Amino acid sequence: MSQNLAPNPNAMVSIRNLHKHYGELQVLKGVDLDIAPGEVVCVIGPSGSGKTTMLRCVNFLENYQDGRIYVDGQLVGYREQNGQLKPAPEKEVAKIRAETAMVFQQFNLFPHMTALRNVTFGPMKVRKVNKAEAEENARRLLARVGLADKADNYPSQLSGGQQQRVAIARALAMEPKVILFDEVTSALDPELVGEVLQVMTDLAQSHGVTMIVVTHEMGFARDVADRIVFMDGGVVVEQGPPSQVLEHPESERLQAFLRRLHS
Amino acid sequence: MNEVWDNRHLIWLGLKLTLQLSAVAIVASSLIGLFVGVGLFYGNRVVRSLLRLYVDVIRGLPILVVLFLIYYILPAVNIDILGVHIPTNVGRFQAAAIGLTLFGAAQVGEVVRGALASVPKGQSDAGKALGLTFWQRLFSITLPQSMPVIIPPWTNTAAELVKGTSLASLLSMSELLFATRKIVERTGDVLPFYIAAAAIYFVICFTISRLGALVAQRYRFGVAR
Amino acid sequence: MYKLRWEYITNNKELFIDGLLLGLKMAILGLIIGTVLGLLLAFARQYGPRPLRWVVTAYVELIRNIPLLLIVSLLYFGLPQVFPRRSTGQEWVLKILPDAETTFIVALAIYAAAYLAEIFSAGIVSVGKRYLEAGRSLGLSRTQTAVSITLPIMLRTVLPSLGNTFIGLFKDTSIAVAIAAPELTWAARKISTDYFRYIEAWATAGVIYLLTCYAIAIGLRLIERRIKWTVA
Ligand SMILES: Nc1ncnc2c1ncn2[C@@H]1O[C@H](COP(=O)(O)OP(=O)(O)OP(=O)(O)O)[C@@H](O)[C@H]1O
Ligand SMILES: [Mg+2]
Numbered sequence: 001m002s003q004n005l006a007p008n009p010n011a012m013v014s015i016r017n018l019h020k021h022y023g024e025l026q027v028l029k030g031v032d033l034d035i036a037p038g039e040v041v042c043v044i045g046p047s048g049s050g051k052t053t054m055l056r057c058v059n060f061l062e063n064y065q066d067g068r069i070y071v072d073g074q075l076v077g078y079r080e081q082n083g084q085l086k087p088a089p090e091k092e093v094a095k096i097r098a099e100t101a102m103v104f105q106q107f108n109l110f111p112h113m114t115a116l117r118n119v120t121f122g123p124m125k126v127r128k129v130n131k132a133e134a135e136e137n138a139r140r141l142l143a144r145v146g147l148a149d150k151a152d153n154y155p156s157q158l159s160g161g162q163q164q165r166v167a168i169a170r171a172l173a174m175e176p177k178v179i180l181f182d183e184v185t186s187a188l189d190p191e192l193v194g195e196v197l198q199v200m201t202d203l204a205q206s207h208g209v210t211m212i213v214v215t216h217e218m219g220f221a222r223d224v225a226d227r228i229v230f231m232d233g234g235v236v237v238e239q240g241p242p243s244q245v246l247e248h249p250e251s252e253r254l255q256a257f258l259r260r261l262h263s
Numbered sequence: 264m265n266e267v268w269d270n271r272h273l274i275w276l277g278l279k280l281t282l283q284l285s286a287v288a289i290v291a292s293s294l295i296g297l298f299v300g301v302g303l304f305y306g307n308r309v310v311r312s313l314l315r316l317y318v319d320v321i322r323g324l325p326i327l328v329v330l331f332l333i334y335y336i337l338p339a340v341n342i343d344i345l346g347v348h349i350p351t352n353v354g355r356f357q358a359a360a361i362g363l364t365l366f367g368a369a370q371v372g373e374v375v376r377g378a379l380a381s382v383p384k385g386q387s388d389a390g391k392a393l394g395l396t397f398w399q400r401l402f403s404i405t406l407p408q409s410m411p412v413i414i415p416p417w418t419n420t421a422a423e424l425v426k427g428t429s430l431a432s433l434l435s436m437s438e439l440l441f442a443t444r445k446i447v448e449r450t451g452d453v454l455p456f457y458i459a460a461a462a463i464y465f466v467i468c469f470t471i472s473r474l475g476a477l478v479a480q481r482y483r484f485g486v487a488r
Numbered sequence: 489m490y491k492l493r494w495e496y497i498t499n500n501k502e503l504f505i506d507g508l509l510l511g512l513k514m515a516i517l518g519l520i521i522g523t524v525l526g527l528l529l530a531f532a533r534q535y536g537p538r539p540l541r542w543v544v545t546a547y548v549e550l551i552r553n554i555p556l557l558l559i560v561s562l563l564y565f566g567l568p569q570v571f572p573r574r575s576t577g578q579e580w581v582l583k584i585l586p587d588a589e590t591t592f593i594v595a596l597a598i599y600a601a602a603y604l605a606e607i608f609s610a611g612i613v614s615v616g617k618r619y620l621e622a623g624r625s626l627g628l629s630r631t632q633t634a635v636s637i638t639l640p641i642m643l644r645t646v647l648p649s650l651g652n653t654f655i656g657l658f659k660d661t662s663i664a665v666a667i668a669a670p671e672l673t674w675a676a677r678k679i680s681t682d683y684f685r686y687i688e689a690w691a692t693a694g695v696i697y698l699l700t701c702y703a704i705a706i707g708l709r710l711i712e713r714r715i716k717w718t719v720a
């Protein structure tokens with residue numbers, strides 16, 4: 001199978017023919033996706049379709065067996081030699097991971113650090129930003145997510161919604177080229193979902209950051225996304241502007257998926 | 264109690280050896296055990312099976328037998344690594360220190376492995392996503408979070424090592440218990456000296472476990488205020 | 489260069505076999521006496537009057553923070569000096585501690601009781617109030633409830649710890665070499681110093697300890713599996 005594996009020079013993220021399996025189980029079966037700088041892309045699809053796995057591959061939290069992922073033209077996790085993939089050294093992997101931030105379903109804030117420290121930690125350790133500058137920036141970001149007064153609280157002293165907003169601030173502090181969101185509201189109590197979606201909407205409308213958002217929140221996807229990508233069975237089945245994908249689905253699988261959502 | 268005071272110099276000589284041996288064993292066990300635990304949890308298959316073998320063998324042996332093994336066998340073997348001769352004619356102190364460390368590092372290693380396993384996987388994912396390297400994640404994320412789990416059994420091991428130094432008296436090393444027995448044999452006075460020795464061991468071990476509890480409390484990350 | 493001569497081991501194999509058996513015997517007796525003492529201590533600590541609780545706590549903390557070898561030395565070398573073995577009127581020491589073997593078993597029991605009391609106390613606490621209340625509601629007395637409800641449930645909960653304690657006690661029997669009770673470590677030391685067969689003697693003892701500990705561990709797991717009920 002001869003595939004074009006070169007990155008799109010205009011894309012921030014280029015995913016080419018991405019394959020990933022766990023043992024016998026094929027999870028990703030050739031995902032192709034380009035995401036432009038500043039674009040907000042929502043990924044939808046049934047459970048088990050490989051959305052999380054794809055995001056984790058972009059951040060190289062999972063390795064992949066075939067295909068390529070490029071972030072800003074840089075191959076993720078591997079070096080290419082004569083068309084073969086060789087694992088990249090740890091330092092290089094860490095460096096490219098620092099360019100892509102991730103916000104997790106379970107927040108994954110560091111419980112032994114205050115909110116402020118959670119946000120300053122990456123810039124200080126990885127980017128070697130000095131403390132004063134990192135804290136100033138962190139306070140600005142915490143204010144931006146509406147948590148200026150919670151800087152000194154530990155995660156255990158914050159609600160789920162507040163924790164997730166700190167996690168978004170932590171991601172922003174790295175000034176990443178792209179932020180990956182994996183169902184960031186599904187672990188929250190219903191009344192806390194709104195505050196997190198609000199922060200993400202503001203972020204999307206500031207047009208600064210490239211965002212890949214895996215979500216079940218169709219309202220959010222419709223209002224905020226520049227493009228919706230529908231995945232099923234480990235491939236991208238259909239994509240386009242929200243109005244087109246949600247109102248005039250072409251593929252049968254997407255039609256079925258949307259019908260099940262509305263029933 | 265006057266007799267005890269009159270013999271304080273002899274007791275102190277023994278106590279000094281006990282303290283020195285304890286300190287060496289505790290520090291070495293902690294450092295080596297830390298890496299044993301990291302290897303047990305993160306190592307590749309070869310590293311893991313070798314360390315597992317080491318830990319399980321040590322835990323199936325009495326400490327005393329480990330001490331005797333080192334004391335009697337080490338001098339009888341020749342160790343050359345890459346042509347460099349490693350001196351093996353260890354004395355009592357070194358044999359006891361090596362034996363106790365072998366035991367302590369296995370204990371600490373198992374503790375550290377279990378503690379690392381108790382940290383949710385999302386924590387290292389979050390660290391990776393920030394671009395932290397393995398050692399950065401270990402020392403600033405997973406290990407600090409393991410501390411509340413590590414410290415109580417770790418202080419237990421430290422106290423066991425202090426008590427274990429008494430076994431060195433069976434290698435005729437004149438630590439506290441050995442000194443006590445010698446004094447008792449000489450003076451014919453029994454209870455005051457044994458009570459004094461017991462009190463000293465008690466104070467050391469009890470202090471260690473109290474200190475451990477205090478330190479463990481400091482790692483509660485604002486859970487209760 | 490040191491040449492291995494295993495015939496010194498095979499020629500003296502009774503020494504090792506008898507040593508192993510003596511070690512197991514001392515560990516089993518230490519465990520049994522220690523369990524009885526430990527149960528008394530644990531129930532006294534949970535249900536006894538306050539001064540008694542303090543005494544038990546003090547005992548447990550004291551014993552856990554001093555070396556077993558010190559207890560052994562005190563009983564074996566110390567007491568007979570306070571009460572000379574042959575002096576008339578003090579035969580009771582002789583009756584309780586006539587030889588190294590008995591002395592060591594007593595020391596081991598004293599030592600084990602402290603650890604077991606701690607394990608049993610935690611077990612009693614974990615059984616908690618709900619079964620007690622169920623027992624009381626059936627009209628059982630306090631003692632009846634303790635004996636017929638708390639005790640069996642607690643013993644089931646602590647069974648794994650009890651097994652580990654037994655393995656620990658078996659390893660601790662090596663300390664009996666200090667008072668020349670002829671157990672495994674003593675046998676190894678004898679061969680190693682009488683014939684200078686260091687490597688053979690200590691390797692043999694080490695392997696026997698290792699195999700025995702693992703055999704006990706496997707045996708305990710089998711026993712545990714045979715008990716059908718667990719505590720929810
Ligand atoms: N670590 C793993 N080991 C084995 N299988 C895995 C692993 N992680 C995910 N899978 C499997 O891969 C498939 C895709 O999982 P993935 O989490 O990517 O789906 P998803 O689209 O995110 O689903 P959801 O909407 O439920 O989050 C599933 O069948 C899942 O069971
Ligand atoms: Mg998912």
